[in-house]
Amino acid sequence: MRGIRLEGVVAGYRARPVIGPIDAGLGPGVHVLLGRNGTGKTTLMRVLAGILPPLAGRVLLDGTDLAAHHEAKRAIGLLTHRAALSPQLSVRDNLEFWARVQGLDRARRPARIREAAGRFDIEGLLDRRTARLSRGQLQRADLARLTLTDPHVLLLDEPMTGLDPVSAEHTRALVRSWGTHKTVLCSTHSVPEAMTLASRLLILKGGALTELPVATAPERTGTPSAYDLRTSRGGGAWERAEPGQDTTIGEHIAGLVARGVEVTDVRPVCARTGDTTQAGAETAARTTAETAIHELLDDSS
Ligand SMILES: Nc1ncnc2c1ncn2[C@@H]1O[C@H](COP(=O)(O)OP(=O)(O)OP(=O)(O)O)[C@@H](O)[C@H]1O
Secondary structure: OOOOEEEEEEEEOOOEEEEEEEEEEEOOOEEEEEEEOOHHHHHHHHHOOOHHHHHHHEEEEOOOEEOOOOHHHEEEEEOOOOOOOOOOHHHHHHHHHHHHOOOHHHHHHHHHHHHHHHHHOOOOOOOHHHHHHHHHHHHHHEEEEEHHOOOOOEEEEEEOOOOOOOHHHHHHHHHHHEEEEEEEEEEOOOOHHHHHOOOOOEEEEEEEEEEOOOOOHHHHHOOEEEEEEEEEHHOOEEEEEOOOOOOOOHHHHHHHHHOOOOOOOOEEEEEOHHHHHHHHHHHHHHHHHHHHHHHHHHHOO
């Protein structure tokens, strides 16, 4: 399958398992990961990124074993609480370093750094030492790092932490648009956040990964008949996409991206089947899903 597959993965530290064994597949979409503190969400992200070798089992990226093919890890972008930026270097030097590590050729680096910095509004911070950034500025610089290249798997450990409302909304939009054609695993402690982002909800508890029953997952509450996209070619204006029978919205967006058009937000447009009745059904489904999430997270259940 395209994306990531875990086969009997057990992970932990100094031979002490924290999670697993886990068997799961993550394809294109936004997979939101919820779990109490210390349940192993970061550990799972690190093992999926190939920086923490599993104690048992295998992690496959597009069918390739990560442990045996280190270069495959370049297709994965990881964002964790500890920003992957050196405090001693300027933001620009950090981005330059990561662009080189990611194999971006020298001539293309300055433009990519400018684009990434523009995307997260940190152009004015490029020459500041990373140690001097605020929590949210550091998070934005680390998000910019992720977008220097075009990884097709994104592992985002609490990406909205520390972001102001404008930056958080911008990041949410980006995550949603990535989810249409990339594999995104995103952890959060906010249930409402999970509900707005997820095409699939995963709960990590007692070392096991549980999927929220499909009937209560939020994307089942309405069938989009079209999608509104905000793209770079529209100068920020929305354009409507109505994928045909042979094209999914993911394929449509992947086609735009391949032609150099950046898609910065995606909003599903639901068929106007029934206004308030539909809205009522959506609210009910959301309440059911939120209750199910709390039950799954509750230690006493
Ligand atoms: N480097 C490490 N060495 C040893 N144990 C660790 C290490 N990192 C994490 N742990 C332990 O592994 C367990 C899972 O930690 P992890 O950071 O993966 O949890 P989490 O679900 O991401 O937590 P939070 O929601 O608080 O961020 C915890 O018991 C933690 O103490």
